[in-house]
Amino acid sequence: SQKIEQNSEALNIQEGKTATLTCNYTNYSPAYLQWYRQDPGRGPVFLLLIRENEKEKRKERLKVTFDTTLKQSLFHITASQPADSATYLCALDSGGYNKLIFGAGTRLAVHP
């Protein structure tokens, strides 16, 4: 069955450093992959989408890479800030129309 894996352990980093989160998937060939941010008590908020024919996508301090051979996406936050502390979710479209399968998420804590 389709499976998405994210590092379940929390990632703790110092302010100003680059945070790197990993998303691996199996038994799936997605046309695109998405990253969302979720704060406690809130619904996920869309951050970035990367398509299967794209290697890298950037948006301000965010960068996403997509390796369809390794079946892996990396999500980077450069010059991290305490306000970046949240849970980050990786998601794949499971059948079109943005019907999504989510990874368990990685909780990021950025310390001053």
Place this chain on the structure above:
Amino acid sequence: SAVISQKPSRDICQRGTSLTIQCQVDSQVTMMFWYRQQPGQSLTLIATANQGSEATYESGFVIDKFPISRPNLTFSTLTVSNMSPEDSSIYLCSVVVAGRATEAFFGQGTRLTVV
């Protein structure tokens, strides 16, 4: 973008009762979905809410337990029926907006506790 109003934001219910959650969107949407997020876990898709017809349920979810209505393009309800403590979870409405097909918008969620 889309502004999604989901009600109630939280509730505490007795086992054996039912709760109906409402989702109202301020934009024209093409798709509406309902997800469940159990404590400490990720989101799991319950069903696709279809306008004017029966919802399409994912494996493990059935209409008798989670009846869904979508009478028009911008409104849907999810009912959690005959609740048990295992139904304690966050329930989220998600939409795809016309013209932004590759981005999902989420409501703030309904935190349900069954006692």
